[in-house]
Amino acid sequence: MPSAQHLYKQELARCREHFERVNLRKERGYLMKFTTFSANVENIMPFIPRSSHERLFQELLLQQVFTTFDQQCLTAGDLVKFRGAKEAITKPDGPRIYCTYHLGSYRLLTSVLFRRGVDCVLLVGSNMNRHQGDDMLEHIEALRQKHGLTNVFRIVDTGQASAGLTILRELKAGRSLIVYVDGSPETAPQPGEEDKLLSVRFGQRNVLTRKGVGYLSHTSGVPIVPVVSYRQPDLTNVLHCLDPIRPIRQSDREMYCREAMQQLYDAFWSYLTRYPGQWEGWNYIQSFLEPELPKHAMYGRRPEHPAFNEDRYTLCDLEQAPILFDRRLYQTYEITEDLRDLLLNLNTIDSVEGVVGEEMFEELVEMEILH
Known part of the structure; x- marks a missing residue:
């Protein structure tokens, strides 16, 4: 009888086969999306030749198909390989702020944490909540029913005025946060938000990033756990847990925020250079680039x-x-x-x-x- 891993890879092969039948260049908006992607890669990773950009763009489009499939597959989280500080994603002795990125099958972290009994709160923007929130809740409920889980899962819409207080209450109640620190189209900097942002090095450019994660960690005393998701060439999903960033309560909050966010982007950089065709952020990072x-x-x-x-x-x-x-x-x-x-x-x-x-x-x- 075929193993779960074999059946999973068989389904991904079908996804690839269907994807390769599509003439992408005839898809509406393809040219402008690709041109923006190419400019972003060139501005941040100029060492990647322009001749490779379209291959990377099409690799990203296929990875997005795989990621969507993983969100619908209840067993995908059971097939993940773990690297690094694996104990960080077993049931912890206190809350954690799990910081991850839109790399690889990035939604699997939520499934894995919930499956392991962690009480967790997923932070999403209003637009993502409207379009994907119900699907995520259905996925979690299906995992709950299948495995008899009783731990807590909530989604907090960061676009709500009361989001900050809600998040602090969740941390104080012992629940862990899941945060995408590389942003999304709806979290791009807006005029008048300068006090909420800071600049970090990212490849050949500086990007503006929100300092809320550092603020929450410093205020609550909860450590940040960076987790990077990526897909190996053999299609196996990997979650790599990096060493926690622990706040020093008596330290200067602004300095801690700056250092923590820079550490998070530095940690991500080494994986992005290895798997550039798996990062969804190429489609919108121009909104975060600090003007030159x-x-x-x-x-x-x-x-x-x-x-x-x-x-x-x-x-x-x-x-x-x-x-x-x-x-x-x-x-x-x-x-x-x-x-x-x-x-x-x-x-x-x-x-x-x-x-x-x-x-x-x-x-x-x-x-x-x-x-």
């Missing part, structure tokens, strides 16, 4: 042989109109078909300025579209 100071162009400098600046800009031929995408600033410009054709065929034109006029030429140079 503009690089001032040398005004008045006219390129003798103007070329299209492919390092900074990408041409996207959409149905409605051609789009010029700025990979540094994440801005899109609708352009005419004539300008698109000109940019694609610069090497056949004797005088670009003669074709577009002096004013347009200077604008193209100033925006670094031509260099």
Whole structure:
């Protein structure tokens, strides 16, 4: 009789087979989603060649299919391999703040903790709560029925005004938190929230991250346990528990928040470099990037042989109109078909300025579209 592991991998093979039948490039919005993904990878991991970006993007889309399947499969959590400080996810002697990331089959941590008898509270944004909250509760209830579990599971919507007090009460009641510290589209920084954010190093850029996790840990005295999920090449899911970050109650709260969040991103970085095609955050990390100071162009400098600046800009031929995408600033410009054709065929034109006029030429140079 086939083992549970064999049957599980058989189902994933079916998922892959179905996925590979789809012509992704014909899917609505594919080109812009891929271009944004590519710009994000390039800004944070410039050592990955652009020629590899589409393969990574399609790997991520397949991983999302696998992750959705895992959420529907009650036995997926039983097949997980554990690495590192495994005792951190057995029933602890007190509450923990489990900090994880949107890497691999990231929802499995919740299933595993609940299955092991941990009283836990999942923190989610309002949009995720609306679209996925019921599915998560159904999954947990099915695990409860199957294994006769009696421990507590709750979802807290972090978009609610009373969320902070609710979370502190849950910690004081001995329940552990599950937090995705790499953010989500709905937790992106908003104007006026500067006091809730801090800047951390992340690859070649700095990102803005919310300091609520550090604040909760420091205020409650509850340690942070980083947990990284990833999928091995043989499709086995792994949960790697890293050493806890323990708060020092008498320490400066702001300093602790800053150091704890930097540790969490540093810990994640070593796994992201190994499994870049498994991180869902590539689809939205641009909303968290700390703006860079503009690089001032040398005004008045006219390129003798103007070329299209492919390092900074990408041409996207959409149905409605051609789009010029700025990979540094994440801005899109609708352009005419004539300008698109000109940019694609610069090497056949004797005088670009003669074709577009002096004013347009200077604008193209100033925006670094031509260099």
